Amino acid sequence: MLQKxxxxxxxTIGLGTGSIVLLIGSSIFHGKDGHLPSxxxxxxxxxxxxxxxxxxxxxxxxVEYEGVQHGNPHTPEAYSLTETLGYSSLVLFCVGYVxxxxxxxx
Numbered sequence: 001m002l003q004k005x006x007x008x009x010x011x012t013i014g015l016g017t018g019s020i021v022l023l024i025g026s027s028i029f030h031g032k033d034g035h036l037p038s039x040x041x042x043x044x045x046x047x048x049x050x051x052x053x054x055x056x057x058x059x060x061x062x063v064e065y066e067g068v069q070h071g072n073p074h075t076p077e078a079y080s081l082t083e084t085l086g087y088s089s090l091v092l093f094c095v096g097y098v099x100x101x102x103x104x105x106x
Contacts, residue, residue, distance in 0.1 A: 002065055005086065009054045009061075010038055012093050016051040019100065039103050046096030053089035060085060 023044065027036045061082055068074050 002061065005029035005061060009058045009089070012089060013051050013054045016047045016054070016093055016096070019045055019097070020051075023100075039106075040100070043096050043103055046099060048091050049088050050092035050096055053085055053092060056070055057082065057085035057089055074078070 023040065024036065052081050060078075064074060064082060
């Protein structure tokens with residue numbers, strides 16, 4: 001199951017960072033002086049937060065997995081933190097993407 005979780009997080013990170021880079025990279029074609037309009041800031045920040053949480057999820061998941069492999073117990077607190085990081089990343093990614101689509105088509 002570890003590989004499935006890691007691949008999902010990698011996919012989310014790839015889409016989030018790709019969207020951020022593509023939008024910021026195309027800023028030369030938007031507005032004055034190559035700056036994006038300010039209404040793109042909030043969805044981009046939410047996408048960036050989802051990427052950061054996904055990275056934290058991956059790191060914590062690997063650390064916990066290694067700990068269990070070395071005989072440390074998998075505590076309810078560690079399980080809760082892992083779930084919280086993973087689902088928070090997915091929720092922020094979805095919210096950020098929907099918000100970005102609304103702003104781009106507005």
